[in-house]
Amino acid sequence: MHLLIITEPLAALRNTPYGKAPGPDEVYSEALRHISSKGLRFLLRCINHSWTTGTIPVEWRRATIVPPLKPGKSPELLESYRPISLTSIVSKVAEKMVLKRLLWVWTPHPHQYAHRSMRTTTMQLAHLIHEVEHNRNHYFQVSLPKKSGVGYQLHYRPHRTLLVLVDFSKAFDSIDHRVLSRLLANIPGVNCRRWLRNFLCGRYAKTRVGHRHSDRRPMLRGVPQGSVLGPYLFSLYVHPLLNLLNSFAGVTADMYADDLYYRQGAVPGRRHSHCQHGSSKTACVESGKWSGHQPVKV
Numbered sequence: 001m002h003l004l005i006i007t008e009p010l011a012a013l014r015n016t017p018y019g020k021a022p023g024p025d026e027v028y029s030e031a032l033r034h035i036s037s038k039g040l041r042f043l044l045r046c047i048n049h050s051w052t053t054g055t056i057p058v059e060w061r062r063a064t065i066v067p068p069l070k071p072g073k074s075p076e077l078l079e080s081y082r083p084i085s086l087t088s089i090v091s092k093v094a095e096k097m098v099l100k101r102l103l104w105v106w107t108p109h110p111h112q113y114a115h116r117s118m119r120t121t122t123m124q125l126a127h128l129i130h131e132v133e134h135n136r137n138h139y140f141q142v143s144l145p146k147k148s149g150v151g152y153q154l155h156y157r158p159h160r161t162l163l164v165l166v167d168f169s170k171a172f173d174s175i176d177h178r179v180l181s182r183l184l185a186n187i188p189g190v191n192c193r194r195w196l197r198n199f200l201c202g203r204y205a206k207t208r209v210g211h212r213h214s215d216r217r218p219m220l221r222g223v224p225q226g227s228v229l230g231p232y233l234f235s236l237y238v239h240p241l242l243n244l245l246n247s248f249a250g251v252t253a254d255m256y257a258d259d260l261y262y263r264q265g266a267v268p269g270r271r272h273s274h275c276q277h278g279s280s281k282t283a284c285v286e287s288g289k290w291s292g293h294q295p296v297k298v
Contacts, residue, residue, distance in 0.1 A: 004044060004047055004048050004051060004097050005044075006040070006041070006044055008044075008097045008100070009040060009043055009044050009047065009093060009097065010040070011096075012092075012093045012094075012096040012097055013032055013033055013035070013093060015096065016029050016032060016033060016089065016092070016093065017029065018030055018033065020089060021066075021086050022086065022088075022089055023059070023062065023063065023064060023086050023087040023088035023089060023091070023226075024059055024062040024063070024064050024086075024087075024088065025059040025062075025088045025090065027088065027089055027090050028089070029089050032089060032090065032093065043090070043093075047093075047094045047097060050094065050195070051094075051097075051098070051191055051195060052191060054191070054194035054195050054197075054198050055198070056195070056198045056199050056202075057091075058202075059088050059090075059091070060087075060088050060090070060091035060094070060199075061199070061201075061202050061203045061204065061224075062087070062088070062203075062204055062205070062216075063085045063086060063087050063203070063204070063205040063206075063219070063224070063225065063226060064085070064086045064205070064206060064207075064208050064213075065083050065084065065085050065086070065205050065206070065207045065208065066083070066084050066086060066207075066208050066209075067081035067082065067083045067084070067207065067209065068081065068082060068084065069081055070082050083207075083225075084226070085205065085224075085225035085226030086226060087224065087225075087226040087227050091227070092227065092228050095199075095227060095228035095229045096228055098192070098195060098196070098229065099228055099229055099232060101189070101192055102187070102192055102196070102229075102232065105187060105188040105189055105192065106187055106188075106236070108232070108235045108236075108239075109235065109238075109239050109242045109243070109255075111242050111246060111252075111253060111254045111255060112235050112238070112239075112242065112254075112255050112256075113254065113255065113256045114231065114235070114255070114256045114257040115231045115232060115235065115257070121256055124254055124256055127254070128163075128254075128261075128263065131161060131252070131263065131265070132161045135158065135159035135160065135161045135265045136158045136159065137158070138158065138159050139156040139157060139158055139159070140156070140157060140159065141154055141155070141156060142154075142155050142156075142157050143155075159265050160265070161263055161264070161265055162263060162264045162265075163261060163262075163263045164261060164262050164263070164283075164284060165259075165260075165261045166260040166261065166262075166287060167259070168258050168260070168291070168296050169296075171234070171258035171296050172222055172223055172225065172230065172234055172258060173221065173222040173225070174221055174222060174294075174295040174296045175221060175222055175223060175233075175234065175237050175294070175295065175296060176221065176294060176295050177200050177201075177220070177221065179237065179294065180200065180223075180233060180236065180237050181197055181200070183236050183237065183239070183240075184196050184197055184236070196229070196233070199224070199229065200224070200233075202218075203218070203219040203224060204216040204217065204218055204219060205217055205219055221295055223237075231257065234257070234258065238255060238258075238260075240290075241253075241260075241287065241290050242255060244286055244287075244290065245262050245283050245286070245287060248282055248283045248286075250264045250265060251263070251264050251283045252264070253283070260287070262283055262287075264283075
């Protein structure tokens with residue numbers, strides 16, 4: 001792919017809000033937003049060098065985790081804290097430029113609604129409601145025994161919709177880097193593949209509470225939290241799962257980030273609403289198998 005041009009860091013910086021907490025390199029967004037023309041050209045040379053060689057600066061692969069207390073929660077309980085990962089803002093500028101090139105050659109799954117323009121949770125919910133109402137407005141015939149016990153009588157029943165909700169435990173923190181690396185092999189462009197693979201490798205994080213810091217710990221699993229590319233790498237990771245689930249007859253599987261559900265209308269002519277196509281049961285089994293072969297657990 002071509003070298004990055006001067007307008008790209010400008011666009012990335014314009015989308016960098018003021019007041020963002022800096023990462024371990026302690027470079028503030030305000031400093032980058034007011035960078036001189038000479039400084040901007042130097043920044044572009046650094047990012048281009050990283051892009052063409054696949055070399056990721058050490059500070060771009062570091063994170064500081066701060067655990068603010070959730071409102072109304074007890075400070076004595078570990079689950080009362082919500083860890084926030086602070087990463088380099090300079091890295092985020094570079095990631096926005098790399099993301100633009102990634103989206104030239106790869107598109108998130110059409111049934112993934114998160115982190116995509118023109119896609120929202122409202123749209124996902126609207127599609128679900130539309131299908132449920134559509135099924136309710138269509139009827140099928142069923143022959144039931146008469147109350148007298150002699151003969152059968154024809155009845156009409158609305159179609160039902162089976163909905164399965166799947167909750168993955170700590171999905172973003174659990175993905176296998178080896179699996180993701182194999183999926184990255186399908187991305188066109190040597191520079192893009194190499195940069196993304198190296199971006200995942202050699203990552204470390206430390207926790208900060210007040211003015212005290214923990215020791216560094218390697219991040220051996222999960223997408224880089226607090227990064228621009230993290231959500232898209234997760235979308236790439238679950239792409240095969242969505243392909244698998246949507247391949248079953250009558251099954252539609254959608255995701256918003258790591259929230260998965262799949263649905264299926266009832267079989268016409270069956271007596272009870274719980275009698276569904278075998279496809280939905282197979283989809284449930286296969287999603288369990290997929291989770292069983294991954295660090296991501298249901």
